[in-house]
Amino acid sequence: MSVLLSATRISKRFGGVQALSDVEFSIRRGEIYGLIGPNGAGKTTLFNVLTSVYAADDGRFEFDGAPLSGLKPHQVAARGIARTFQNIRLFANLTAIENVMIGRHVRTRAGVFGAMLRTRATRAEEAAIEARAAALLDYVGLAARADDLARQLPYGEQRRLEIARALATEPLLLALDEPAAGMNATETSDLRRLIERIRGDGITVLLIEHDMKLVMGLSDRVLVLDYGRRIAEGPPAQVRTDPKVIEAYLGTGATSATRAHAEPAPAGARPGAVPGAAN
Template sequence: MVLEVKGITKHFGGIQALTDVTFQVEKGEVFGLIGPNGAGKTTMFNVITSMFPPTAGEVKFSNRTLTGMKPHDITKTGVCRTFQNIRLFPEMTVLDNVTVGQHCRTKSGVWAGVFKTKAQKQEEEKIRLKAMELLQLVGLDDYEDSFAENLAYGQQRRLEIARALASEPTLLLLDEPAAGMNEKETNDLFELIQKIKELEITVLLIEHDMPLVMKVCDRMAVLNFGKKIAEGTPEEIKNNQEVVEAYLGREEEEELA
């Protein structure tokens, strides 16, 4: 087991965003977190990564308690995420956006950078080569010198994933990576997630594109009004009547049948 979310509750004043949510993510799987808008999915990501402290409950990663840790320290443990809204550095090059993601793994200090020591130069070259490997993985190696703001939308999504991978996570949280994508871009994303899984990186995925979710996920949990209403394989979720009524709907059910 890589991730254990146990009894997570989160209040914002009088609003109860999450109520006693529990699930586990196994090593090497793609685990989906689905549900209607406002169900608490992104709030759960924010709790896992300590952007929000939980009102109650605990999050463990590889048997280490994440609850109460600083977000940057959680990244160092091997947990990284993307966001619903793309958060790139638009006026930096594609390559530089990825190298920035490796900052938590670098060893050279300020003075090594000032004096350009041999060790610092070697580390800088290693970072560049790693970034190029990741750009090749996401299909952006021909755009290394382009500015991030000049990429197409789907390419920017893939660049954000490459930057997250640069931190060398063992657990990658993807928050609606297919949002706004066309059919080809979504198919490319499916193939990319499969490649990430082959690298033995566990993936926790929030997504509304149900054909993608059903195809790429090994298991999933369903949230509705901040409560978990189901958990299981795609087939089990597709045939769960409560999920159909709360989220999938009759039309979606027919499409997935």
């Protein structure tokens, strides 16, 4: 398997906070790559640097054979990286299908004159955009919701709509920022099937997730960040028992106490948290 994305010594500082220091990793084509770490570990910052929302202070990304540095967010999307947001950012007052149709923007070309004259090419493109958007809504199980406003959808469906919108940009890499946050058990297992299906269709997935069962079950490999540093990387089974990871989640001295647990606690546990209470 070839490498799709590689990060070399990525660093980002906000004032006095070193959000990322010398983070390195590489994602292979077709894999699901998990990104975990306690709150404030720098996961979302890494997403934002990757998608050019912030510029990295140092380091470089190489994506699909070419560097990503110096690009604007829309150019990153054009290169083939699509993302969702930790706090859902849909176009709330537009319908579900319009949200997905906007995702087609970067792969279509019609301009104002084509639109005003409604040329044959524009009409054909519009029809294709709409057909593709409808197919993607169906893909994520929202076909029946096409004409509902995004803000009227239940939470779990908003998450899936965001994924459909991201898929509309025809990404090589789909970056999901806590897609399961706030979901109930049924929604989470639906999401799990959806992510597996997306990978099955040949799209590489980068997944930030606090739901350990989900991320450990789905990912081929996992990267663990703590205080902006890479502390471990590898297959879930290996990462799960890594003393440094357990320490990051549960605090110093927890290593021996949690041998029986064998699985880091989820969401937000910081050193000092009670191990059992977190799960």
